[in-house]
Amino acid sequence: MASSAARLAVFFLILLADAVVPSLGSSYVVGDVSGWALNVDYSLWTYGKTFNVGDNLGWIRPKHLSVRLYPVPSRRLIMMRQSNSGSEQKRPYTKKVFRRKSPKNVSFGPSVAEESDSENSNTDDIPTTNLETMSGKSVETNGAVNAAENKSSTNLETMASNSVETNGAAENTGNSNLGINFNSVEKNGEAENDNSRKLVLSKQNQSMSLNADGGLVNSNVHIQDLIAMIRHAEKNVHLLNQARICALEDLEKILSEKKTLQGEINSLEMRLAETDARIRVASQERLHVELLEDQLEKLQAELSRRGGTLENVHDIIPNDDIIQSLSEEVNLLRTENISLKEDLKVLKAELTDMKGTGEIVLLMEKERTYLESSVKELERKITVSQEDVSKLSTLKSECKSLWERVEHLQSLLDKAAKQADQATLVLQENQVLRNKIEGMEESLEEANVYKISSEKLEEYNVLMQQKIKHLDERLQRSDEEIHSYIQLYQESVNEFQDTLTILREESKKSKLAEPANDMPRKFWSHMLLMIDSWYFEKKIESENASLLREMIWKRDGRIRDAYMECKEKNERETIRTFLGLISSVDRPGLHVVHIAAEMAPVAKVNCKDESDLISRLLLKVGGLGDVLTGLSKALQQKGHLVEVILPKYDCMQYEHVEDLRAKMMFESYFEGRMFKNKVWVGTVEGLPVYFIEPHHPGNFFWRGQLYGEHDDFRRFSYFSRAALELLLQLGKRPDIIHCHDWQTSFVAPLYWDIYAPKGLNSARICFTCHNFEYQGTAPASELALCGLDVSHLNRPDRMQDHSAHDRINPLKGAIVYSNIVTTVSPTYAQEVRTAEGGKGLHSTLNSHSKKFVGILNGIDTDTWNPATDIYLKVQYSANDLQGKSDNKEALRRQLGLSSADVWRPLVGCVTRLVPQKGVHLIRHAIYRTLELGGQFVLLGSSPVPHIQKEFEEIANHFQSHEHVRLLLKYDESLSHLIYAASDMLIIPSIFEPCGLTQMIAMKYGSVPVVRKTGGLNDSVFDIDDDSIPVHFRNGYTFFTADEQGFNSALDRAIYHYKNDSDSWQQLVQKNMNIDFSWDSSALQYEELYLKSVARAKAANRS
Known part of the structure; x- marks a missing residue:
């Protein structure tokens, strides 16, 4: 009890000292008292009033008073804190890449919020240290101490980056030799310290009670000693300010140094370990605090029960040595506590930076890995590219030489093609000439026979005329002379008859060895059928029938003569006559x-x-x-x-x-x-x-x-x-x-x-x-x-x-x-x-x-020939195209179309209206032709009901139109006239195995407009296709079976017709001269027949 009373006396003496040099919101920490610390926070209403404890004295009114007991750390922990504090001063600060702010007003330990009537008054369990960290390369520290109010200011700013700017003024109102308060200074502003003063008393192995409402205590401590303690505290404050300035200078030097990123991470890991240890200590201290609070409540209860007086207080005041030791311990704990809080804040800030830095490092590692892989890939591609370039250099030269060869071969091919075309034309002309020559030779041989006889007759006629004249002159001279001339004339006539008989016999002999080409084909067909009927009726043997057929194949003249000779004979005599003709014959064909x-x-x-x-x-x-x-x-x-x-x-x-x-x-x-x-x-x-x-x-x-x-x-x-x-x-x-x-x-x-x-x-x-x-x-x-x-x-x-x-x-x-x-x-x-x-x-x-x-089909040029066509109004040929214009005019009159514009193009279409023929394009052609200023004529009908109905509706729509006529029927004679009258004929088939209408159209001078498919692709070649030799180009083609493709062909055809009539005329004439007969097709079939028969004979021989 005595020791407790002594410690309370110390408490009141400190309060009295503070009354001498009063300040607002002071905080005191008193040294170790049996392992416990007493923290007293209070605030005063006014500055400069006389201090006294108790409401009944009336000369001071405390606004707030709170008392807390903290467990005092052990000696080992204090030494550890001193060691950490010493190392903290030596610890270097490294440059930060990113600028980050540490959390402000971080406090460690339990805190209790108290009520306050003033906006500038708040209470914390542990004094707060504000730390502001900023990135930069310069440090500016401006402090301002308010001397008028005798206030000491202590500002400490910790910079964790290369650049920190801090502008502010801190006003510290604490004036005590027992405590130091560090307050944060915010950028571009002033901050006043509003923390309440704290007084901490330690207790060791004892309980302690305090009666806040007790009377005034008389102290044995002299006033002079207290004043000396206060002055000593002021000196300590001054020294701390100087130390702060030195620390800031040292900090400015430390910030200029640069460390590597790995060193900083290692340092932060060490600090983190230390922080963890300190946090564990703080948690232990918190437990001790809770115990002290319980004991404090017990002490307060005991004091109130005993009703302590001033005498009890005098009894518990310790001597000067105890006060001195307590003060030293209080200062030591305060310093260590402040250092610990500063370290915690710095470590937290650095920990935050470390986490951000770690993320950045991971990102940079990923980016570095990606870049390394990209570099390797690029190096590989560069290597491959270099190899390709080396290969390309050789390939370029080879390609160049190949192109030269190709061009040379192309030129040779073009020359060969031209020569082949010329040779083909020459061969065709030679074949035609050969046929004509053979016919002419045959005719010439026959003519020579008659020529000889006619020449002799002419000679005899001349001679006879001369003789007659001579006889007329000498008629009156003598009848004897006339008689002699008559005898001479009779002798000449006999001689002429003998000569004529000899020539006829020779002509018959020569004709027996030659084929009789003067008979029509149906004659020889009739002969074949007659021989077949004799054989079928068993009237002749098989061998005889075969020999007679061979003579008919050769068109032997003896067959003709025998037939002419047996016209009036019966069948038996006729058979006997034909059998007499049988001889060994050579078979001419298949x-x-x-x-x-x-x-x-x-x-x-x-x-x-x-x-x-x-x-x-x-x-x-x-x-x-x-x-x-x-x-x-x-x-x-x-x-x-x-x-x-x-x-x-x-x-x-x-x-x-x-x-x-x-x-x-x-x-x-x-x-x-x-x-x-x-x-x-x-x-x-x-x-x-x-x-x-x-x-x-x-x-x-x-x-x-x-x-x-x-x-x-x-x-x-x-x-x-x-x-x-x-x-x-x-x-x-x-x-x-x-x-x-x-x-x-x-x-x-x-x-x-x-x-x-x-x-x-x-x-x-x-x-x-x-x-x-x-x-x-x-x-x-x-x-x-x-x-x-x-x-x-x-x-x-x-x-x-x-x-x-x-x-x-x-x-x-x-x-x-x-x-x-x-x-x-x-x-x-x-x-x-x-x-x-x-x-x-x-x-x-x-x-x-x-x-x-x-094999491309041909057409029957006997049936389809404008020069001999009986269905045309006017027959014409490639050398006389006026007849084509006349047929065009005749068709217009017959169908009731307008003839106002003679040169208006007439587009024709002769077809079956089935899907294969491109019905949708035929329908489109009607309207497109009108848009291009032409006339359209359609001849044909459809087996498909809905197509027939559709075109019937179109026909009804254009029934009285002057430029369109649809004839949904088949008319042989009208089809011939449309071929002859139309300038163009459209065949937009979806597929067309061969097609004959395009050949007939060209034979009649109508330019075809077709889709490139089947036989159309083999017989019609586009005028504008440069890949086709010019002499083969004969029409207009398109590929896609749609309206755009068809328009491209029809538009070009009508444009050509309207704008280049001379070229169009040449195109019409060229098309009419193209040979679409069966001769070339039959020749290809003949070659196939002969090869197949030859292979069969070879197989039979083997």
């Missing part, structure tokens, strides 16, 4: 038999109207009828024996068949039994034709139409077998059997599986497909109807359809079993070998590509 479903002009239907004609597809499927007739005539003209076998339809145009007659009957197999067939013979366009009429209850070919029946597979499989049976029955041994389209595709497998073993094995099979859209597929079981083995043929590599395993594809069978496979243009042959164009047969065609070839 025997070709065409088996087809149609032939122009006979295999066309007599339809009731043109809509029926189009809708039933009864004209020509892909131009088959025209191709068959034109090719056969061309082959016949080259000296080959050509025969045709057709079904006998009820809708044939018999007026085009000459000498049609029923000749024989034969039987053929079908559906497991034999059926009779009647054979009709006749000539069509000079070609011998056999018509087979089946006597089958199905009436296969008496349907009023060629195609489109539900049983077409059965109809044409029957016909195919009947045709081969006819060849076998007639004993014919043809070299080539040429079949057309799927309707006769059964011939190939029938020939090799059934008829070749029977002896009909001399022929090679040629198959031509005119349109791969039509393939005639059917259930596999129906193939057995004609006698073929279904199990043998229903295989993927033979006749099995790609769509199903139980269906047969006749077209595929023809491709597999034929020796030659052709289609109607080279471009179409390439198109059908693709998945889109082949319609499922592209793989089969590619497998048999060696025997597959495209």
Whole structure:
């Protein structure tokens, strides 16, 4: 109790000393008292009043009083703090890259907020140290001490970067030798220290009680000693200010030094460890504080219970030595506490900087790694590039030399092409000249015979005239002289007759060794049919029939003479006469038999109207009828024996068949039994034709139409077998059997599986497909109807359809079993070998590509010739184009079109209105032609109802239009007139295997505007295409099947017509002179025939 009273006396003495030098918001810390510290915070209302404790004295009114007890750290901890404090002064400051601010007003230890009536008064458990860290390269410290109020100011600013600027004025109101308060100075402002004064008393191993409301205590401590202590505290404050200035100078020097980033991180890690240790100590101290507060409450309770007096206080006041030791311990603890807080703030600031720096370092490490990888990649690319550059240097020289060679070769190729073109033209001209020369030689030989006789007759006539004159003069002289001249004349006449007889005999002998080319082709066809009928009726032997056929193939004049001689004889005498002509003959050509479903002009239907004609597809499927007739005539003209076998339809145009007659009957197999067939013979366009009429209850070919029946597979499989049976029955041994389209595709497998073993094995099979859209597929079981083995043929590599395993594809069978496979243009042959164009047969065609070839069709120049066309108003030629203008005017008058502008371009279109023909582009062409200032004429109709209806509506819309006319029908004569009258003919087909209209148009002087597909691409070459030789350019083309592509071609054509009439005239004349006849196409077929026959003969010999 005595010691407790002594410590309270010290407490009141300190209060009394503070009353002598009063200040606002002071804080005192009293030294160690048995291991405890007492912290007393208080604030005064006024400055300069007399200090006293207690409300009842009245001369001072404390605003706030709070008392806290803290545990005093142990001696070991104090020494550690001193060591840390010493090291803190030596610790260097390194330069910071980034500028960061440490948190302000950081306090360690427990705090209790107290009520305050003043805005400038607040209480903290531990004095606050404010630290401001900024980045920079200079340090400015401005301090201001308010001397008027005798206030001491202590400002400490810690800089953790290279550049710190601090402008401020700190006013420290503390005036005590027992405490030092460090306050923060904020940038560009003044801060007053509002912290309350704190008085801390230590307690060691004892309890202590304080009665805040007690009376005034009389102190044994002299006033002089207290004043000395105060002065000593002021000296210490002054020394601390000087130390602060020195520290700031040292700090300025330290900030100039530079350290590496790794050193700073190591230093911060050490500090962090120290901070952790101190935090642990602070937490321990906090526990001690809580214990002290409990003990303080107990002491207060005990003091109030005992009712202590001033005498008790005097008893507990310690002596001077105890006060001195307590003061030293208080100062030491205060200094250590302040240093600890400063260190904590600095460490926190540096820890924050370290974290930011660590993140930056990680980012920089990542960036460095990425840059290193990029550098390595760039180095690798540079190495590769250098190697490529070294290679390119050699490649450039090689490329340059190659380009020079290519240019040289190109020039040689151009020269060779030109020479080849010239050679081709020369050969064509030579061939024409040779034919003319041969004809002229024959005519010349005949003329020479008659010339000799005529010259002699003329000589005799002259002589006779002279003699007559002479006789007239001498008539009156003497009758004897007249008689002698008459005798002389008779002798001369006899001599002339003898000479004429000798010449006739010589002429007959010479004619026997030469072919009789003066007879028409139909004569020789009639002879062949007559010989075949004699053989079929068993009137002549097979060898005799063959020899007579060979004489007919050679067009032997003896056949003609024998026929003329036997006109009035009976058949037996005629046969005897012909058999007398038989001798050894050389065979001049090939025997070709065409088996087809149609032939122009006979295999066309007599339809009731043109809509029926189009809708039933009864004209020509892909131009088959025209191709068959034109090719056969061309082959016949080259000296080959050509025969045709057709079904006998009820809708044939018999007026085009000459000498049609029923000749024989034969039987053929079908559906497991034999059926009779009647054979009709006749000539069509000079070609011998056999018509087979089946006597089958199905009436296969008496349907009023060629195609489109539900049983077409059965109809044409029957016909195919009947045709081969006819060849076998007639004993014919043809070299080539040429079949057309799927309707006769059964011939190939029938020939090799059934008829070749029977002896009909001399022929090679040629198959031509005119349109791969039509393939005639059917259930596999129906193939057995004609006698073929279904199990043998229903295989993927033979006749099995790609769509199903139980269906047969006749077209595929023809491709597999034929020796030659052709289609109607080279471009179409390439198109059908693709998945889109082949319609499922592209793989089969590619497998048999060696025997597959495209040959462009021709046109019959006898039928399509503007110089001889009977349907035209005025006939014309390339050298006389006035007739074309006349036909244009005639068509305008006939259709009711305007003739005001003679030079207005007329665009024509003759076609079937089906999707294949590009119906949407034909419709667009009508309006586009009007926009470009032209006239448009359409001839054709559609089997598709909605297309027909659409064009009927368009036709009605333009019914009275002066520049548009749509004729939705088929008219043969009108089609000829449109070809002749139109300036341009459009053919915008989506696909076109060959097409004949573009050839006919050019023959009639109409420039074609076509899409580049199929045969159109092989016969029409764009005027503006520089990659094509000029002499081949003959029209306008486009590729994309849309309106933009079509416009590009039509616009150029009309622009050419309007703006360069001379060039247009030359183009028309050039097109009219192009040879689109069957001669060149027939020559290609002839080469294929001969090669195939030669291979067959070589195989037979081996």
